[in-house]
Amino acid sequence: MTEITATAEMQAALLSRALPYMQRYEHKTVVVKYGGHAMGDIELGKAFARDIALLKQSGVNPIVVHGGGPQIGAMLAKMGIESKFEGGLRVTDQKTVEIVEMVLAGSINKEIVALINAEGEWAIGLCGKDGNMVFAEKARKTMIDPDSNIERVLDLGFVGEPVEVDRTLLDLLARSEMIPVLAPVAPGRDGHTYNINADTFAGAIAGACQATRLLFLTDVPGVLDKNKKLIDELTVAEAKALIKDGTVSGGMIPKVETCIEAIERGVEGVVILNGKTPHAVLLELFTEHGAGTLIVP
Ligand SMILES: Nc1ncnc2c1ncn2[C@@H]1O[C@H](COP(=O)(O)OP(=O)(O)O)[C@@H](O)[C@H]1O
Numbered sequence: 413m414t415e416i417t418a419t420a421e422m423q424a425a426l427l428s429r430a431l432p433y434m435q436r437y438e439h440k441t442v443v444v445k446y447g448g449h450a451m452g453d454i455e456l457g458k459a460f461a462r463d464i465a466l467l468k469q470s471g472v473n474p475i476v477v478h479g480g481g482p483q484i485g486a487m488l489a490k491m492g493i494e495s496k497f498e499g500g501l502r503v504t505d506q507k508t509v510e511i512v513e514m515v516l517a518g519s520i521n522k523e524i525v526a527l528i529n530a531e532g533e534w535a536i537g538l539c540g541k542d543g544n545m546v547f548a549e550k551a552r553k554t555m556i557d558p559d560s561n562i563e564r565v566l567d568l569g570f571v572g573e574p575v576e577v578d579r580t581l582l583d584l585l586a587r588s589e590m591i592p593v594l595a596p597v598a599p600g601r602d603g604h605t606y607n608i609n610a611d612t613f614a615g616a617i618a619g620a621c622q623a624t625r626l627l628f629l630t631d632v633p634g635v636l637d638k639n640k641k642l643i644d645e646l647t648v649a650e651a652k653a654l655i656k657d658g659t660v661s662g663g664m665i666p667k668v669e670t671c672i673e674a675i676e677r678g679v680e681g682v683v684i685l686n687g688k689t690p691h692a693v694l695l696e697l698f699t700e701h702g703a704g705t706l707i708v709p
C-alpha cells in the first residue's frame with residue numbers, strides 16, 4: 413500500500429467513526445464553558461476556536477460561555493486589590509465588579525470572538541445585559557464552618573445568581589448562523605451589575621436552551637477522588653457527597669453544583685474535562701471514548 417493510500421484509509425476510518433457522532437449532535441445546542449485556567453496558551457486558544465468553528469460547520473449550534481478568574485485576579489493585583497474567595501466565589505465590591513466587567517465583557521470576550529472569527533465564522537460577543545438575556549439577583553450562599561460546624565450566611569457583595577434567562581436573542585443568533593460568546597455579567601432588576609460565576613452562568617444558559625451537552629473546559633482532567641485519580645462517571649448523589657466531604661473544593665464546587673442543577677433542569681449530559689488537551693471539544697463530542705468526568709442522573 414502506498415503512503416498516500418494508507419493516509420486516505422486512516423482518514424476514512426476516522427471519518428466513519430466520527431460521522432454517527434456528528435449526526436447525533438446535528439441541530440442540537442452544545443454549551444461550552446471555557447474556563448480562565450484553560451486559556452492563556454495562544455496555540456490552545458486557536459485549537460479551541462477551530463473546534464467551535466468546526467462544530468458550527470457540522471450543523472451543531474454551539475454557545476460559548478467563558479470565564480476569566482485568573483485574568484481578573486491579575487488585573488486586580490495590578491490595581492493593588494487583593495482577591496478574596498468564599499466557597500469558590502469571588503467576594504465582589506463595587507470597584508471589583510467594575511474591573512470584572514471590564515476584563516470579562518471587554519478584553520477576554522473580544523479575544524475569543526476574534527479567534528473564532530479568524531476561523532471563518534461569525535462570532536458575536538455578548539453578556540447577560542444584551543437583549544435582556546439574563547437577569548441576576550444577589551447570591552444567597554451559606555457555608556458550614558468546618559471548625560464550629562455551624563451554617564453561616566456569606567455576604568459576597570455583587571455576586572449574582574441568574575434568576576431569569578430569555579433565549580430570544582440566542583435563538584435569533586442560532587437562526588442567523590452566528591456563534592454567541594457570552595461573558596458572565598448580568599444586570600439585576602435593582603439596577604446593579606452582578607458578577608456571576610461562569611460555571612453557574614453556563615448552567616443557566618444550558619438549562620434555558622435545553623442543551624444536549626454542557627462541557628466544562630478546565631485545567632484538570634475532570635473530578636479527582638481523594639487519591640487524585642480521575643473519576644470517569646459520577647451520579648448526582650455521589651457528586652453531592654464529594655462536595656460534602658471536602659473532596660471537591662474551591663472552584664470545583666460551583667462547577668459540580670452547576671452540573672447537578674443542569675441535569676435536574678433537563679440538560680442531557682454534562683462533562684468536566686481538561687481544556688488544556690488540544691481539541692478537547694471535538695474529541696469529547698465526536699469520538700467514542702470521551703474524556704473527563706461525565707455526570708449522570
Ligand atoms: N476534587 C477535585 N477534582 C478536581 N479539581 C479540584 C477538586 N477540588 C478542587 N479542585 C480545583 O478546582 C480547580 C478548577 O476550578 P477553577 O479553578 O474554578 O477552574 P476554571 O477557571 O476552569 O473554572 C482545579 O484546578 C483544582 O485546583
Ligand SMILES: CC(=O)N[C@@H](CCC(=O)OP(=O)(O)O)C(=O)O
Nearest residue numbers: 447448479480481501502609610
Ligand atoms: C462570582 C465569581 O466568582 N465570578 C468569577 C467570574 C469569572 C469566572 O468564573 O471565571 P473562571 O471560570 O475562570 O473561574 C470571578 O470573579 O472570578
